[in-house]
Amino acid sequence: MDLFEVELQKVAWERTECGCGESAAHLPDKIRSLFFLSEGHGDGEAFTTALNDHVMTPADALLPASAAFVPVACAALTGPLSEPARRETLGWILRILGPAVDSDDPIAAECVEAARRGLWVLYAEVMHGESEAGAAYAFESLMLIEEDLERLRAVQEAAGDRLPWDLRSEEI
Structure with missing residues (x-):
């Protein structure tokens, strides 16, 4: 069993609002089928479409499923993912963090x-990830949550x- 499965099985999905x-x-x-798409299966559109209206509401509001998804996504990034799945996973983390960082909602706090x-894991993606888009998503996520601005700079x-x-030129 890998870290992804450990995190996935920790969640009481049947009691979690989708x-x-x-x-x-x-x-x-x-989530399993999307994270482990083999290389060459599209550009990530299937990944994004399949999670729309599940991990967040149709209006991009956060849900308990959002908070459950973030650690599962981070765990998936520690394993072998295709570049499209890796990039889209990082994109979803950023998509969830965007509305979470400025919210007083308890679910938002769980996401952060x-x-x-x-x-x-996000730092590793910035420094060693497979794509510029993935590095950008990871760095933008770090800009939202990192408290050590000296390290981030x-x-x-x-x-x-x-x-x-x-x-590269963003003022932090």
């Missing part, structure tokens, strides 16, 4: 805390061309 309005009991199989527990400088030009 964005589709039902229990999230159907999400583990959906789960991402902070995966901080080093140092990584921004060290990452250099791994980040898009706008993030």
